Amino acid sequence: MSKGITPRSEDYSKWYNELVVRADLAEHSAVRGCMVIKPYGFAIWEKMKEVLDARFKATGHQNAAFPLFIPKSFLSKEADHVEGFAKECAVVTHYRLKNAEDGSGVVVDPDAKLEEELIVRPTSETIIWNTFKTWIRSHRDLPLLINQWANVVRWEMRTRLFLRTAEFFWQEGHTAHATKEEAVAEAELMLKEYADFMENYLAIPVIKGYKTASERFAGADETYTTEGLMQDGKALQMGTSHFLGQNFAKAFDVKYQNANNEENYVWATSWGVSTRMMGALIMAHSDDKGLVLPPRLAPIQVVAVPIVNKKTIDRLDDIRAVFDKIQSGLGGDVRFKLDDDDSKRSGFKFAEYELRGVPVRLALGPRDLDNGTIEIARRDTLEKMVIPIDEAADKITALLAEIQQSIYDKALAHREAHTTKVDDFDTFKQVLDEKGGFILAHWDGTAETEEAIKKATKATIRCIPIDAIEEAGSCVFSGKPSNKRVLFARAY
């Protein structure tokens, strides 16, 4: 390994960018704004997908696949929706290349122009609701609970690996219901599933809440969100769930017949989480030495490094045997790696596995063998301990659970220490600039005030927390009356 990563204290943004690349998670591609997710990063994303997919299925959802392309006219059918997405989309206009007449290579064949342009999906509500139209006839067809794992494209001008890329990977749930109540319950259920996943797997505590009207998804009646807090005191929107009302049903004329043979428009939700969660995972826990991964999502949970040199190489087989025994003791579910590559020094390996965030590292040399002990290091606190070999498997099992919890606790303590109740605008600005984090403050409920605060401070209303306490107060900006505090922060 060459030099270290820029410390967070020096330049948090640079630290993040370097870490993503150095830890082999992702890199920029030759296509502006599109990333390459490298095998190590993809293994973490696959783990996330696996857990989420099982949860979606357990709650009755089925996977399907819808086209990558959306006819331009479809986007226009829901007024807010097209307004939200038309300005940043990849447009397919032709379907053929041909050899340039001057022999300089291939050019677009002007004779192969599409009659109607196709948009690379930025999200799939329109193409899916056009399909649902033929799938839904009667109340017996409802609820229709569909999910899709897909790539989508939004032509962002400023991109950052995982956090904001032109192409990204996500799942999008799209459901149809007979009643408003059922649709709202679905949107709330998926919000809860997301929050549980984020807390129990990503080890990131999140605030569940409603977006204000101006921050809603384009075409939604209500957008629910999960907001996490990163180490630099900025918020990150980690997943959203939308109650779409009858907006798309009306735009695509999707009605069902109820038990009394009456026709009604159906009610809809959509919900999604994306590779953006990779960015959250990195920023919430990692340190100046590299990634800190929660054990439940770590591609390698335990790495075992034999410590031998030329003189002690004859002990290698004994060391391997001890590691094998420990691995057996852990059982097949623990992702264990033995690194006995003799072309790299152990110090180099230690640094590499710290960079990659492997939760538990074992080191075993001839002296340990003689003593019947082994060194165990945990990545999150960098603590080392030497314990009897016989106790290793139990200790590691306990440690994996402990690290998962400890990372979460640390992130929660950080959030609590960086959540401030504020009652006047000077303090509001001061807290934002000096301390950062979440601010709980009263707001008068108007888009004008929201916009004015954003302009003055770059802070936005992240959400109106679902569990906000009713209390009389006055807006931190306008002084007008308010009955609950909302959550402000500067955000990614």
Added chain:
Amino acid sequence: MSKGITPRSEDYSKWYNELVVRADLAEHSAVRGCMVIKPYGFAIWEKMKEVLDARFKATGHQNAAFPLFIPKSFLSKEADHVEGFAKECAVVTHYRLKNAEDGSGVVVDPDAKLEEELIVRPTSETIIWNTFKTWIRSHRDLPLLINQWANVVRWEMRTRLFLRTAEFFWQEGHTAHATKEEAVAEAELMLKEYADFMENYLAIPVIKGYKTASERFAGADETYTTEGLMQDGKALQMGTSHFLGQNFAKAFDVKYQNANNEENYVWATSWGVSTRMMGALIMAHSDDKGLVLPPRLAPIQVVAVPIVNKKTIDRLDDIRAVFDKIQSGLGGDVRFKLDDDDSKRSGFKFAEYELRGVPVRLALGPRDLDNGTIEIARRDTLEKMVIPIDEAADKITALLAEIQQSIYDKALAHREAHTTKVDDFDTFKQVLDEKGGFILAHWDGTAETEEAIKKATKATIRCIPIDAIEEAGSCVFSGKPSNKRVLFARAY
């Protein structure tokens, strides 16, 4: 359920198209040539992915993700490659829409024209080799064994669900090696993995072989293929594995330093199977009543239907209890569904599960209960048997294995009955027209003869079988000498 499907004997092609839609596997979307894969069809594809993904990982491959878009200039870097793909690709030329001035909706914003057009990937060799260039420095970085599950787009003019669609889903393996021998071994290994999967899961026997030069992948030095035979006597190419030589390494300047510090171009393979396998699965086994699915890929392996009416509804709980006990006896790995929906008649259900290809169907009514017996029906042969309830679990377990084998045996027998050795061109044409299937015939090895046969008969050389026996003969068309028979057929 409404009327049945068109019988195969009447119109095989229509039978296929109707079956795909009626069995809820897939349907055409509003976007020309792009399909919607419906939940039931997607569940089969997911099962295929799960098995293949585990095999790829077991053979040392890692998943990653590369951009959807390929800069136009990249395609041009490998001469054969661009020739093969330029004529049928979706081209992104703009990145923004805007409101039309006449208020008629949105139009492409001419100010948002890309400097260089982007191609929606038809396959990813070029973008991946451009990335490998920075990943590969030394022999220590090799072999590099990468796979990607992705959607790709080829602008086909005539499309058919699963078999040939503009957008389709696949995996594409891309590997880099230090030596030619290693790369060839990799291409052959993956061919073998594909063939094993097709025979053991899809239950379709395949012929492994080499493509002729004119049928090779654009940019390959050798293309290996697996060819299956459908019930109508036409061949289907089910998966290919390519030895790419140093073609892409040279086009993208990818070299590695060997142990002696010498620089060499690396050697490459790529290999892929796609949703086309869904088409093969359907066409190889299904009948006029619907799908016949091999148990290993069936989303539902066993369906249990209680037979009660208004008079006997009080026995329903006892029937459910028996089904529960049978399900327990089968263990958690068997995909079991109890259908106790009382809004549908059992005759309707039987037809529906036959249409969907559920391998084993259980039916249990009051009289069976009294007798301690149960009716078991197998989908492949449509046989029914009545056996003691206590023996049901064991019988079903045995039956699932038996059906898997039996479907394969039937497909193999069909292939053997439809593989004909032919030594003169009149017989060649006659066999093609009257019997169909594979023809093993001598060929003089020239592209001219290959083309002439194709023109005259629409039959192509599917492959030169890997295990072709060396024997002296004369070309079925030109009479020139040949040393082995090759495999001809009309194909999808």
